[in-house]
Amino acid sequence: MKRLSLTYVLHMLEKNFNGLSRRKYLGIGALLFSLIALSWPLVVVDSQGGSLTSEDNTDRRGSDYKDFDLSQANWELCRDACANDGNCQAYTFVRPGVQGSSARCWLKSSVPAGSRDNCCISGVKNGSTGSGILIGQWEVHAAGYTLTMNITNQDGNTFSGSFVGEESGGKVLNGQLRGNTIEFDRERGWKQHWSAQLVNEGGRLRMVNGFWSGDGGKGDWDGVKK
Numbered sequence: 001m002k003r004l005s006l007t008y009v010l011h012m013l014e015k016n017f018n019g020l021s022r023r024k025y026l027g028i029g030a031l032l033f034s035l036i037a038l039s040w041p042l043v044v045v046d047s048q049g050g051s052l053t054s055e056d057n058t059d060r061r062g063s064d065y066k067d068f069d070l071s072q073a074n075w076e077l078c079r080d081a082c083a084n085d086g087n088c089q090a091y092t093f094v095r096p097g098v099q100g101s102s103a104r105c106w107l108k109s110s111v112p113a114g115s116r117d118n119c120c121i122s123g124v125k126n127g128s129t130g131s132g133i134l135i136g137q138w139e140v141h142a143a144g145y146t147l148t149m150n151i152t153n154q155d156g157n158t159f160s161g162s163f164v165g166e167e168s169g170g171k172v173l174n175g176q177l178r179g180n181t182i183e184f185d186r187e188r189g190w191k192q193h194w195s196a197q198l199v200n201e202g203g204r205l206r207m208v209n210g211f212w213s214g215d216g217g218k219g220d221w222d223g224v225k226k
Contacts, residue, residue: 052083052123059120060092061200062112069102075121078105082125092122113200114180133205134159134177142212142221149223151175159184182207190215196222
């Protein structure tokens with residue numbers, strides 16, 4: 001794991017603040033290092049140079065290939081196990097008392113959709129996405145209408161497809177899946193940009209808290225995979 005060290009922080013302070021006494025720059029360095037440590041869990045770097053996210057109160061169910069109890073109730077142990085395993089694309093740390101008295105770690109071979117649950121902390125390796133999880137037919141609700149969207153292609157974190165119907169059609173282009181955030185353009189002689197959050201509710205994929213804008217105005221939307 002690549003981390004900023006206290007030695008490095010102090011070296012940069014000494015290089016740029018030669019006028020400070022050693023006691024003062026040691027104190028400033030310790031303070032800066034503490035601030036860095038407090039914010040560190042958001043994204044960490046693995047041994048191959050990729051990064052892993054951490055998602056508090058998030059469960060990613062499915063795609064498990066390895067699970068084990070942890071010796072400590074420390075989610076970083078699960079994250080680090082994923083970082084050091086080339087087969088791991090995502091992880092879920094389960095807090096003690098949920099699946100037994102010990103904390104448990106689940107390593108995943110692909111990236112299932114996340115759902116809000118205070119049982120867990122999950123994370124995803126940078127560049128990892130669910131393998132084809134978006135492909136299929138979606139029922140979309142927008143502007144008081146029920147639309148049908150077919151996602152026919154997914155390659156990693158990119159996807160494409162189309163909306164069905166003479167009046168409600170349009171191509172789905174430039175689709176991107178970044179963690180739980182989904183975005184795409186809808187084009188049919190006009191252009192709109194759509195975005196939403198991808199969640200797994202009881203094993204069913206949904207797009208929630210959606211917003212679209214562009215030609216024709218703007219509005220909220222949501223969708224569910226049929």
